[in-house]
Amino acid sequence: MTESKPPQRGVLDDAWEQELVMGQEAAGEAGDLEADLAMLHLLRHARDPEPLGEDALGDVLAQVRAAGAQAAAPWWRHSLIRWVAVPACAGLAVVLIVRPGEGDRATVAAVAIDERGGDALSDRQEAFAEATVPARRGSSPAKPYETQFAALEGSARESLRDAVFASRSLARHDWLASLGAEKQLHEERDASAGSRGVR
Amino acid sequence: MNLRWRWSSGCMCGLVVGMALAWAMTGKAQDVKPPQDRDALVTLAQLVETEHRRVDLLLKAGDHTGAIRALEALADGAWPSQDRAGEAAVWMRHDVIGRLVRLELDQVDGAPARSDALIARTENRLGDDDGLIAPNAFTARLAGLQGELLERVDRDADALESYGIALEMNRSLLDALIKEQP
Numbered sequence: 413m414t415e416s417k418p419p420q421r422g423v424l425d426d427a428w429e430q431e432l433v434m435g436q437e438a439a440g441e442a443g444d445l446e447a448d449l450a451m452l453h454l455l456r457h458a459r460d461p462e463p464l465g466e467d468a469l470g471d472v473l474a475q476v477r478a479a480g481a482q483a484a485a486p487w488w489r490h491s492l493i494r495w496v497a498v499p500a501c502a503g504l505a506v507v508l509i510v511r512p513g514e515g516d517r518a519t520v521a522a523v524a525i526d527e528r529g530g531d532a533l534s535d536r537q538e539a540f541a542e543a544t545v546p547a548r549r550g551s552s553p554a555k556p557y558e559t560q561f562a563a564l565e566g567s568a569r570e571s572l573r574d575a576v577f578a579s580r581s582l583a584r585h586d587w588l589a590s591l592g593a594e595k596q597l598h599e600e601r602d603a604s605a606g607s608r609g610v611r
Numbered sequence: 612m613n614l615r616w617r618w619s620s621g622c623m624c625g626l627v628v629g630m631a632l633a634w635a636m637t638g639k640a641q642d643v644k645p646p647q648d649r650d651a652l653v654t655l656a657q658l659v660e661t662e663h664r665r666v667d668l669l670l671k672a673g674d675h676t677g678a679i680r681a682l683e684a685l686a687d688g689a690w691p692s693q694d695r696a697g698e699a700a701v702w703m704r705h706d707v708i709g710r711l712v713r714l715e716l717d718q719v720d721g722a723p724a725r726s727d728a729l730i731a732r733t734e735n736r737l738g739d740d741d742g743l744i745a746p747n748a749f750t751a752r753l754a755g756l757q758g759e760l761l762e763r764v765d766r767d768a769d770a771l772e773s774y775g776i777a778l779e780m781n782r783s784l785l786d787a788l789i790k791e792q793p
Contacts, residue, residue: 495621
C-alpha cells in the first residue's frame with residue numbers, strides 16, 4: 413500500500429493560506445492565524461520579493477534612519493541641545509557677567525553724561541538727592557511697617573533718583589541733539605544763501 | 612547650506628532666549644519701569660522736590676496745618692499717568708500721600724478728624740493701575756498707613772488685610788535686598 417503523498421506545493425502556493433483558513437473555520441474559528449499567516453507572507457516575500465514604491469521606500473528609510481540616529485547619538489549631540497540650549501547658556505553667562513550691578517548703574521549713567529558734557533547736572537542730582545531725604549522724617553517707630561520702611565527707604569529712594577536722573581540725562585541728550593541738528597540746518601541754509609549771492 | 616542656516620538660526624534663537632532669561636532673572640524687584648514721557652517725569656520730580664522742601668520749612672516753623680494743606684494740594688493736583696511718566700510717578704505720589712497720612716496720624720492719638728477722607732484717599736491711590744503695582748517701599752508703607760487708619764476707626768478686619776498687603780510687599784522687597792547684598 414502506497415502512502416498518499418501530499419501534493420507538491422511551492423511556498424508561494426495560495427493553497428497554504430486557504431487550508432489554514434479552512435482549518436480554523438472547521439475548528440469553530442478557534443485559534444489565531446495571524447502568526448502563521450505572517451510567516452507565510454514572509455516566506456512568499458522571501459521567495460518573490462515585492463518591489464516597494466518610491467514613497468513607501470523613502471518612508472521606511474526615514475524611519476530606520478531616525479530610529480538609528482536616536483539610538484546612536486548621545487544626549488549632548490541632539491540638535492536641540494547643541495543649537496539652542498548651549499547658545500542660551502552662553503547668552504545667560506554673557507549677560508550675568510556683563511550686566512552692571514545696581515551699584516554701578518549710577519556710575520555708568522554719570523559717565524555717560526560726563527561724556528556728553530553734562531557736568532552741570534551733577535549738582536542738580538545732588539540737590540534732588542538731598543531733597544528726597546527729608547521726606548522720610550515723621551515716621552512712627554512703633555509700627556512694624558514703619559520700621560520696614562526705614563530699612564527699605566534708602567534703596568527705594570536710590571532707585572527713584574536713578575530713574576529721574578536717567579530720564580533727565582536722556583531728555584538733555586535729546587535736547588542737545590535737537591539743538592545740534594537745528595544749528596547744522598541753519599549753517600546749511602547760510603551756506604546755500606551765500607553761494608547764491610556769489611553767483 | 613540648509614544645515615548652516617539651521618545651525619546659525621538655532622544659535623541666534625538660543626542666544627536671544629538666554630539673554631532674555633538672564634535679564635528677566637536678574638531684574639531687581641525695585642527697578643522702576645521707564646517713562647514714555649521723560650520730560651513729564653523730570654518736571655514732576657522737580658515739583659515734588661520743591662513741595663517736600665516747602666513742607667520741611669512749614670514743619671520747622673511749627674505750621675502742621677499748612678504742611679498738611681501743602682501735601683494735600685500736591686497729592687490732589689494733576690499727576691501724569693503711570694503710562695506716561697513711568698512707575699516712578701506712582702512711587703512719588705504714594706510717598707507724598709504717605710507723608711500726609713503720617714502727619715495726620717501723628718497729630719492725634721485716636722482717629723483723626725477726617726479719617727474717612729484719608730481712608731478714601733489711600734484706597735484710591737492703592738487702586739492705581741487696578742492695584743497691579745509692582746512691590747515698592749512707598750506703596751507698602753501706604754498700605755501699612757491705611758491699616759493704621761482703619762485700626763484707629765475700629766475696622767480691625769480691614770486693617771489686618773492692609774497690614775497683610777504691606778507685610779507681604781515688604782517681605783519680597785527685603786528678600787530682594789538681602790539677595791543683592793554680598
